[in-house]
């Protein structure tokens with residue numbers, strides 16, 4: 432375990448040196464919840480490597496740099512209401528919960544992963560993440576409006592319900608593009624005036640967002 436933590440600490444320091452982890456809060460979150468707590472036993476020794484890793488049901492937990500980039504764009508502060516779409520392993524939700532210090536809602540379409548994430552979160556001692564089974568391309572209206580919605584799967588276009596469920600001044604972070612190979616990481620800001628501003632943060636590669644406002648199965 433110690434060896435895993437030492438290797439993880441070096442990864443975090445490398446991401447900081449590279450300027451990918453910028454804030455002390457994101458660094459603290461990464462050190463509090465190492466990625467090896469959210470993968471199966473056989474992958475733990477690879478969890479410090481800056482690449483995606485397999486999780487059950489043919490899905491992936493994103494590379495550490497990708498998660499750090501999205502969290503730095505999100506600029507999460509204590510008290511913010513956040514929805515994550517695409518729970519996967521539960522790792523990103525745990526990091527979000529550390530940053531907002533309140534209940535976090537995360538939605539996953541594959542029942543096996545809902546159970547996987549719940550087990551990981553429990554073992555990591557995370558108590559304020561609520562994992563919901565459902566189609567996150569429709570958002571999660573019961574807890575809307577959100578300050579930030581982070582989507583960790585690639586969509587063919589920006590799903591309207593997610594923009595609707597943002598507070599004025601809120602932001603949606605979402606990869607938009609092709610089915611598997613390439614998407615553009617978008618930051619969609621819902622201005623207080625109601626106008627939408629879209630910033631691009633470059634090319635990324637995520638598994639597809641499958642659902643009513645995503646790709647069809």
Ligand code: SAM
Nearest residue numbers: 517518519520522523539540567583640641642
């Ligand atoms: N954030 C995750 C983590 O920390 O491990 C990694 C997410 S993985 C790259 C993308 C996840 O999105 C997969 O688990 C996939 O099943 C899920 N997904 C795809 N479409 C979805 C949808 N419409 N609603 C909810 N989850 C969805």
